[in-house]
Every structure is written in C-alpha cells, then in structure tokens.
Amino acid sequence: xxxxxxxxxxxxxxxxxxxxxxxxxxxxxxxxxxxxxxxxxxxxxxxxxxxxxxxxxxxxxxxxxxxxxxxxxxxxxxxxxxxxxxxxxxxxxxxxxxxxxxxxxxxxxxxxxxxxxxxxxxxxxxxxxxxxxxxxxxxxxxxxxxxxxxxxxxxxxxxxxxxxxxxxxxxxxxxxxxxxxxxxxxxxxxxxxxxxxxxxxxxxxxxxxxxxxxxxxxx
Amino acid sequence: xxxxxxxxxxxxxxxxxxxxxxxxxxxxxxxxxxxxxxxxxxxxxxxxxxxxxxxxxxxxxxxxxxxxxxxxxxxxxxxxx
Numbered sequence: 001x002x003x004x005x006x007x008x009x010x011x012x013x014x015x016x017x018x019x020x021x022x023x024x025x026x027x028x029x030x031x032x033x034x035x036x037x038x039x040x041x042x043x044x045x046x047x048x049x050x051x052x053x054x055x056x057x058x059x060x061x062x063x064x065x066x067x068x069x070x071x072x073x074x075x076x077x078x079x080x081x082x083x084x085x086x087x088x089x090x091x092x093x094x095x096x097x098x099x100x101x102x103x104x105x106x107x108x109x110x111x112x113x114x115x116x117x118x119x120x121x122x123x124x125x126x127x128x129x130x131x132x133x134x135x136x137x138x139x140x141x142x143x144x145x146x147x148x149x150x151x152x153x154x155x156x157x158x159x160x161x162x163x164x165x166x167x168x169x170x171x172x173x174x175x176x177x178x179x180x181x182x183x184x185x186x187x188x189x190x191x192x193x194x195x196x197x198x199x200x201x202x203x204x205x206x207x208x209x210x211x212x213x214x215x216x217x218x219x
Numbered sequence: 220x221x222x223x224x225x226x227x228x229x230x231x232x233x234x235x236x237x238x239x240x241x242x243x244x245x246x247x248x249x250x251x252x253x254x255x256x257x258x259x260x261x262x263x264x265x266x267x268x269x270x271x272x273x274x275x276x277x278x279x280x281x282x283x284x285x286x287x288x289x290x291x292x293x294x295x296x297x298x299x300x
Contacts, residue, residue: 058288065285094288101290108235147232147291172233 001218002027004042006072006088008052008063009033013085013195017048020198024211033066039075043218047072049086049140049193059087059102059143060094069095081125081214082187086141089179089189098182098189099156100148106172110142114203116167117178117192121160124181126188129213135206137197139170144191146173146180159183164190220265222278224296226287227258261286274298 003026005017014030021028031039033052039045052063063069069091076082076097084092092098105111117135119127148156153174156162164179171191179190194207228234234256241255263281265274278296287294 057286061285061288101288103233103291104235106233106235108239145233149290 001043001215002029002041003044003046004029004031004039005046005048006031006033006068007048008050008066008087008091010052010054011048011050011087013049013087013193016193017046017085017195020195020207021046021211023198024208024215026211026215031068033063033068035071036067037071039068039071039080040078042075042080044081044083044214045072045075046195047082047084047088047091048195049088052087052091055087055143058094060090060092063087063091064095073097076182076187079184079186081218083126084187084189085193085195086139086144086191089191090143092187092189097187098180099152100146100177100180102143102191103145103147104143105141105145105170108142110140111144111170112140113138113170115139115170115178115192117164118167120162120165123160124163124185124188125214125217126181126210127163127213129216130209132206132209134167135164135197135209136204137192137194137207138203139192140196141171141191144173145171146175146177146191148174156180161185163188164192220269220271220274220298220300222261222263222265222274222296222298224261224263224278224282224286224294225258226261226282226292226294227256229291229293232291258292259286271298271300 197207
C-alpha cells in the first residue's frame with residue numbers, strides 16, 4: 001500500500017508522518033502541494049500537521065486552493081483513503097471533505113500535551129483492528145475546537161462518524177470530538193497526532209494502531 | 220476604488236478573544252461595555268479600470284470563496300471611491 005504525504009509550505013509533521021507510515025510497512029512518497037498530476041497511483045493520502053501558509057486568514061483557508069487539492073478531491077470521490085491530522089484536519093474541513101469547522105481553543109491557548117482518547121467506534125477501517133478502548137497521543141494546536149450546527153452533529157452521531165473523542169475535553173470541541181470520518185468512511189480527520197505517537201521512544205505507540213488497522217483491513 | 224471588508228463570527232460562535240478583552244477592559248475600570256466581538260478587517264484595493272459594480276462582484280466572490288468561512292463567519296463590505 002502506497003501513501004502520499006502532501007507537503008505544503010509550512011507543513012512540519014511531514015517527516016513524522018513519512019517515518020511512522022514507512023515503519024508500519026507502507027511505501028511512502030512526499031508530494032509537493034503544487035503537484036497537478038493525478039494521485040491515482042497512491043492507495044492513501046496523508047495531509048500532515050503544521051502551519052500551511054502560516055495559518056494566514058484562517059487555518060487551512062489558503063491551502064484548500066493549492067493545486068494538489070483538486071486531485072485529492074477527485075481521489076476522495078473514488079473512495080480513496082485520506083488522513084488529515086491537525087492542520088491536515090483543518091484543511092479537510094475547509095475543503096468541505098469533512099463537515100464542521102475548527103476554531104480557536106476555548107482557552108485561546110496553544111495546547112501541546114499528551115491526551116487520552118476514547119475510540120468511539122471500531123466501525124471504520126481506521127479503528128477496526130484497534131484492540132484498546134483508550135489511546136494516548138499528543139495534541140499540538142490552537143485551533144482544534146470542533147464546532148458544527150446541531151443537524152451536522154446529529155448526522156455525525158446517527159452515522160457513527162465520530163471515531164475518537166477526548167477523555168477530558170482540552171479545547172472546547174463539541175461532543176468532545178477529536179476525530180471524525182465522512183459518510184463514506186474513507187476519510188479520517190483528527191486533531192491528535194498518531195504519527196507522533198508511533199514509537200515508544202516518543203512516549204506512546206498508540207498512534208501506530210490506527211495505521212496498523214488500516215494496513216490490516218485495506219482491500 | 221477599494222473595498223473595506225468586515226468579517227465577524229456568527230452569533231453563538233465562541234469568541235474567546237472578545238470575551239477576554241472585555242474582561243481586561245473591565246479590569247482597568249472601563250465601564251459600560253456589554254460585550255466585545257473581535258473579527259477581521261480587510262482592505263482590498265482594485266485595479267484602476269474596475270467599475271463599482273465589478274468591485275462589488277469581486278469583493279462578494281472573494282468573501283464567499285475564501286475570505287470568510289460560511290460555517291462560522293459572516294461578512295459585509297463597503298465599496299469606496
């Protein structure tokens with residue numbers, strides 16, 4: 001299974017993602033955001049964290065118009081696996097590939113710490129083979145407060161689209177949402193960083209379970 | 220010709236900057252403020268040959284497509300000569 005790690009000006013978790021995915025056994029290639037060719041030769045697309053375009057205007061607001069996003073949207077329609085972490089999640093909601101918005105944390109602080117997540121559903125390729133209910137991984141964001149209107153929240157609940165929720169809500173996110181999937185269940189957006197929790201030297205290996213679940217269940 | 224564009228959070232969207240600033244103003248004894256909302260102000264200067272109608276269209280399209288997030292923000296603008 002071959003992954004593209006998208007690199008924007010200001011991405012800073014691209015190498016972490018590359019390392020984590022490679023260690024699990026994926027083939028990985030970096031793809032620059034100005035890339036206009038198709039991404040159809042990849043089986044998965046990873047949009048990493050960071051500060052694309054310096055977070056100017058709004059997080060993800062400018063990155064969503066990068067040329068590579070056109071191919072990402074095309075691939076998403078085909079049901080390709082897409083993972084957006086932190087700034088990647090912000091880009092996915094700005095692009096409307098995932099519902100909702102990510103606004104300033106409730107306490108306005110940039111939060112950088114380990115958090116405990118609950119796997120809310122195992123009904124997704126990303127969580128199916130995770131054998132633990134609680135996972136430990138870091139967050140590092142200022143705009144991770146997930147909000148959506150009540151209809152959207154209800155749809156997320158009805159369709160079992162909330163994959164991860166915070167054990168203790170750090171940022172004000174509605175329904176304690178830390179990570180969601182789309183209706184088709186091929187896209188994962190999450191604020192916590194599984195790629196930074198894929199090696200025991202970094203304090204947790206729990207992030208690895210998401211990528212392992214993916215590799216085990218990918219058909 | 221230029222557009223003065225104002226972007227603010229929709230009602231009900233958490234605006235911690237506004238809340239904290241309001242509290243801070245209270246703490247220095249400035250009284251009489253009910254609430255504060257902090258948004259964005261953008262100035263857009265147009266090419267010389269752009270008409271007022273076109274300027275409006277450009278400002279509208281810019282806000283709609285990029286400058287404001289329709290989920291969380293509202294926008295308004297004034298076109299000035």
